[in-house]
Amino acid sequence: MIGEEKVRSEDLNLCFEKLMMVAAGNSGGGVKRKGAVITEWKDIPMELVLRIVSLVDDRTAIVASGVCSGWRDAICLGLTHLCLSWCRKNMNNLVLSLAPKFTKLLTLVLRQENPQLEDTAVETIAKFCHDLQDLDLSKSFKLGDHSLYALAHGCPNLTKLNISGCTSFSNEGLGYLTQFCRKLKILNLCGCVKAATDCALQAIGQNCNMLQSLNLGWCDNVGDLGVMSLAYGCPDLRCLDLCGCVRITDDSVIALANGCLHLRSLGLYYCRNITDRAMYSLAHSRVKNKASIWQSMKGRYDEEGLRSLNISQCTALTPSAVQALCDTFPALHTCSGRHSLVMSGCLNLTSVHCACAVQSHRTLNSILHTAH
Amino acid sequence: MSEVDMAVIKPEMMKSYIWLQTADGSIQQVEQEVAMFCPMICHEVIQKGMGSSKNYAISLPQRVNPAMLSLILDYCRFHQVPGRSNKERKSFDEKFIRMDTKRLCELTSAADSLQLKPLVDLTSRALARIIEGKSPEEIREIFHLPDDLTEEEKLEPLKNTTDDPRIRLLNRLYAKKRKELKERQKLKNIEVEEERVDDRSVDDLLSFINGDNGDSKGIKNSKSKKKNRRRKDQQKNTSANEAIKNHNKEPNGLNQVCCSAEVGQTVWAGVGATSNLHDVEDDIFDNKNELDDGDIDDEIDPALKEKIDREVEDFARRLNSDWPERMQEILSFGHERKPVHFSLNGNGSLRRYANSEQR
Numbered sequence: 001m002i003g004e005e006k007v008r009s010e011d012l013n014l015c016f017e018k019l020m021m022v023a024a025g026n027s028g029g030g031v032k033r034k035g036a037v038i039t040e041w042k043d044i045p046m047e048l049v050l051r052i053v054s055l056v057d058d059r060t061a062i063v064a065s066g067v068c069s070g071w072r073d074a075i076c077l078g079l080t081h082l083c084l085s086w087c088r089k090n091m092n093n094l095v096l097s098l099a100p101k102f103t104k105l106l107t108l109v110l111r112q113e114n115p116q117l118e119d120t121a122v123e124t125i126a127k128f129c130h131d132l133q134d135l136d137l138s139k140s141f142k143l144g145d146h147s148l149y150a151l152a153h154g155c156p157n158l159t160k161l162n163i164s165g166c167t168s169f170s171n172e173g174l175g176y177l178t179q180f181c182r183k184l185k186i187l188n189l190c191g192c193v194k195a196a197t198d199c200a201l202q203a204i205g206q207n208c209n210m211l212q213s214l215n216l217g218w219c220d221n222v223g224d225l226g227v228m229s230l231a232y233g234c235p236d237l238r239c240l241d242l243c244g245c246v247r248i249t250d251d252s253v254i255a256l257a258n259g260c261l262h263l264r265s266l267g268l269y270y271c272r273n274i275t276d277r278a279m280y281s282l283a284h285s286r287v288k289n290k291a292s293i294w295q296s297m298k299g300r301y302d303e304e305g306l307r308s309l310n311i312s313q314c315t316a317l318t319p320s321a322v323q324a325l326c327d328t329f330p331a332l333h334t335c336s337g338r339h340s341l342v343m344s345g346c347l348n349l350t351s352v353h354c355a356c357a358v359q360s361h362r363t364l365n366s367i368l369h370t371a372h
Numbered sequence: 373m374s375e376v377d378m379a380v381i382k383p384e385m386m387k388s389y390i391w392l393q394t395a396d397g398s399i400q401q402v403e404q405e406v407a408m409f410c411p412m413i414c415h416e417v418i419q420k421g422m423g424s425s426k427n428y429a430i431s432l433p434q435r436v437n438p439a440m441l442s443l444i445l446d447y448c449r450f451h452q453v454p455g456r457s458n459k460e461r462k463s464f465d466e467k468f469i470r471m472d473t474k475r476l477c478e479l480t481s482a483a484d485s486l487q488l489k490p491l492v493d494l495t496s497r498a499l500a501r502i503i504e505g506k507s508p509e510e511i512r513e514i515f516h517l518p519d520d521l522t523e524e525e526k527l528e529p530l531k532n533t534t535d536d537p538r539i540r541l542l543n544r545l546y547a548k549k550r551k552e553l554k555e556r557q558k559l560k561n562i563e564v565e566e567e568r569v570d571d572r573s574v575d576d577l578l579s580f581i582n583g584d585n586g587d588s589k590g591i592k593n594s595k596s597k598k599k600n601r602r603r604k605d606q607q608k609n610t611s612a613n614e615a616i617k618n619h620n621k622e623p624n625g626l627n628q629v630c631c632s633a634e635v636g637q638t639v640w641a642g643v644g645a646t647s648n649l650h651d652v653e654d655d656i657f658d659n660k661n662e663l664d665d666g667d668i669d670d671e672i673d674p675a676l677k678e679k680i681d682r683e684v685e686d687f688a689r690r691l692n693s694d695w696p697e698r699m700q701e702i703l704s705f706g707h708e709r710k711p712v713h714f715s716l717n718g719n720g721s722l723r724r725y726a727n728s729e730q731r
Contacts, residue, residue, distance in 0.1 A: 044477045044515070048484055048496065055500035066526050067508045068517040 046074040058083050062098065076101045083109035087116065095121040099128045107134040111162075115141040122147035126154025134160040138188070141166065145173030152180035159183050164190035164215065171195050175203035184208045190217035190241070201226030205233025212236050217267070218244035227252035231259035241267035243310065253278035257285035265308040269342075274314045276321035282306065283328040307331040312344040322352045330355065390417060391429035394438050399429045402445055409448035411487040433485035440482035443475075447491055469498045473514050476502075557678055 044052075049071055053061045061082070065075040079102050084091050091112060099121070108125065110117055117140040125132065126147075132155045137143065143166050151158070158181045163169060174195040178184070187208070189196045196219035204211065211234040216222050222245040230237070231252075237260040242248060248271055256263060258281075268274055286305050306329040311317060322343070326332050332341040335357040343349045389401040390413065407423070408414045416422045416430045423430040432441065450456070450464050469476065476495055483491040503511050508526065512519055 044481060045484070048480055048492075051492075052496050052499045052503065055497055056504050060504050060506075063506070063508055064503060064511065066521060067511045067515075069520045071517070072521065072525070 046070070046078075049074045050078040053079070059086065062094075065101065072101075077104060080104055080106040082107070085109055085111045085113070088113065089116065091116040092118050092121045096124050099124040103128050103130075105129045105132055108132060109134075109136040110140070111136050111138045112140060115139065118142050119144055119146040119150070123150040123154075126150035130154060131157060133157055136162040137166060138162050139165040141168065144168050145170055145176075148173035148177045152177045156180050157183060160186040162186075162188040163192060163195070164188045164217075166192055167194065169195040171197040171200035174200045178203045178207040182207050183210060185210055186213040187211060188215040189219060190215045191219070193219055193221060195219075196226075197221045198223050198226035198229070202229040202233075205229035205231075209234060210236060213239040215239075215241045216243075216245055217241050220244060220246055223247045224249055224251045224255075228255040231255035235259060236262060238262050239265040241265075242271060243267045243269035245271060246273075249273040250275055250278040250281070254281040257281045261285070261289055264306060266306060267310040268314055269310050270313045272314065272316065274311065275316045276318055279317060279321040279325045283325050286328050305329040305331055308340040308342075310342040311346065311349075312342055313346070315346055315348075317346060317349060319349055319351050322349055326352055326354050333357070390423040391426050392423065392441070393429040393431045394436055394441055395432065395434045396438065398438055399426060400438075400441075401426075403449075405452055406445055406449045409452040409488070410444070411489075413486065433482075435478075435485040436482040437478070439475075440478050443479055444483060444486065444488065444491065448488075451490070465494055469494060473499075473502060474516075477515065553679065557682075560682075 049064075053064050053075055056064070061075065061079065065072050065079075082098075082102060082105055084094060087094060091110065095110065095117065108129065117137065119142075122137070122143060123146065125135075127150075135151070135155065135158060137147075140163075143163075145168075148169060161181070161184060169192055171194065174189075174192075178200075187204070196216050198221070201222065202225070204214075206229070211230075214230070214234075214237065222242065224247070227242070227245075227248055228251065230240075232255065237256075240256065240260075240263065242252070250273070253266075253268070253274060254277070256266070257278075268278075306325075309325070309329075309332055311322070322341075326334070326341060333339060333354045333356065334341050334343075334352060335354055338356075341352070341354065343352065388404040390404050390407040391399060391401050392407065392413070393399045408417065412433075413423070413430060417424075422428050436444070447468060451461060471479070476498055480492060480495040480499060483495060502514060506514070511517070
């Protein structure tokens with residue numbers, strides 16, 4: 001439907017003729033246009049224009065949308081993915097002029113090298129792009145809570161949101177957003193110190209129950225209360241990064257172990273308060289829930305469980321606990337090929353090995369022995 | 373037709389044909405295996421039993437005119453043969469799409485209506501390459517499109533898309549390399565303070581070399597730079613003399629060396645560690661040299677010169693200084709550089725090496 005309000009009468013005529021052409025497509029003849037000027041372009045149907053535009057870079061796609069009205073309409077109706085990260089100076093203005101046109105956007109990447117985006121741009125996006133599912137606003141230092149309020153009202157279908165580095169967002173704004181964007185699955189709050197507080201995490205746990213991946217890197221206001229709310233509110237959580245969240249203790253990890261049975265990736269870098277209790281709880285939860293998991297996921301059992309764990313700088317851990325963990329989760333590796341258990345800075349954990357590392361060590365030993 | 377003759381003589385060797393009718397009414401027959409390469413025709417034959425005779429010719433979509441049909445059939449005829457290698461197919465494709473834009477558009481459209489996806493992909497990519505980087509005016513010209521947007525519509529996004537990503541990327545790359553070079557140099561300066569011992573001998577040698585040549589600036593040291601790169605890859609022993617000879621040809625660099633030597637900027641074998649960087653850099657700089665643009669070269673010169681200066685100095689010092697002294701340096705800086713062709717087995721082997729080196 002090309003029912004834009006701002007279409008004037010001459011444009012309407014053109015739109016109508018184009019509609020006929022698109023509808024005619026394979027079967028009928030295209031409408032014969034006045035003069036030879038137009039004959040060639042009817043040879044590319046609109047869906048092919050879209051196909052070609054999908055093969056070019058974003059800047060060319062934007063340029064193509066300004067070639068003629070036919071292309072403009074095709075691209076405005078068909079463009080679903082757009083990235084403007086290559087802009088250095090004018091991203092804000094560009095968004096202001098493009099958002100009203102590209103209303104069918106599903107994915108919009110506005111990650112900036114230098115901060116350009118302002119609240120007005122995000123408000124415009126929220127006003128026009130209601131189908132938006134994936135929005136990347138990382139490093140937008142200038143954005144404030146107004147953007148979050150606008151997004152809450154305008155883009156309820158958001159499933160993936162990246163606001164890492166947006167240091168001006170507050171926890172009220174974030175909490176408000178979660179009340180409306182309940183379909184969020186992937187949320188990146190890395191570096192959002194003001195926004196990621198226990199209060200906001202409680203809101204997330206309450207509202208965003210489909211959450212699968214959350215990045216809370218360097219949010220040092222995060223505490224046990226927040227993570228526990230998260231663990232009980234988001235049972236589908238698979239990836240959680242608590243790197244630099246120095247306040248959390250074993251209670252957080254125990255809550256995660258009990259609440260998030262699908263946890264695959266956990267980052268505890270620099271969480272100095274973590275002790276063996278946390279490790280044992282993770283290991284025990286898997287053993288405890290083995291029966292129930294087995295029922296639901298026969299054959300996939302070995303793939304479940306932690307695949308990636310970062311306990312670098314968690315110096316309170318002892319080798320026995322971490323080895324128990326490594327043994328319980330076969331997907332955790334310390335071998336060089338698939339290194340997924342990261343223990344940098346834990347000098348007392350050098351003896352911890354995954355099963356395959358031990359195996360290769362044994363093989364090597366046997367070779368050496370036979371050599372002598 | 374020979375096939376018809378053969379059909380008469382040896383019925384069992386007769387090829388089967390499919391009858392196709394284009395929108396203008398003309399009917400032609402096409403070898404079965406060629407025509408069946410198109411999914412749409414295949415569908416018609418199998419599902420509806422059409423195309424077996426002239427009366428039951430498959431009517432092709434309106435977008436397929438006879439000229440396009442023959443092009444498409446050429447494509448199918450080549451690609452339906454199973455025995456061709458990927459390379460063959462690729463080179464055929466590249467030659468195949470060399471046609472004017474109008475025909476390319478028609479071909480894309482026709483291939484799409486016949487659901488011939490590989491050809492649609494090929495032609496779409498060709499068209500995408502055509503419009504990449506062009507302005508709306510140029511695109512309109514190429515595709516004969518009407519200029520029917522209002523002025524505001526045309527101007528608005530354009531004024532904001534003037535950030536050209538490619539030029540900025542290139543500039544950033546150069547800036548990054550220059551910065552890296554400077555940082556490495558600073559790093560070495562901090563560590564190499566005790567090298568001042570050798571300064572005077574370097575000065576002597578270099579002023580001797582410098583005295584042979586005039587002071588002409590502006591000769592781009594592109595060739596000698598390239599030679600240096602090759603020299604580095606070989607044994608440093610043999611390259612030492614040659615590098616010095618090379619640098620005879622560039623008084624520019626040597627002037628720099630004298631100045632930097634006074635500052636105490638003697639770095640040994642910085643080349644080894646930064647050889648990777650240098651190689652990469654040279655790739656970029658070689659491209660620029662082809663452009664033969666003096667202005668661009670001036671930007672890169674200082675960083676490059678400093679690198680070459682270091683090479684010169686180190687070669688000069690190596691000719692001058694004693695072997696054990698140098699070994700000390702190697703051992704103390706060994707963790708930073710690639711250990712190039714030195715065997716550290718023991719004093720004996722070192723001695724042998726030293727003897728062969730000192731000429």
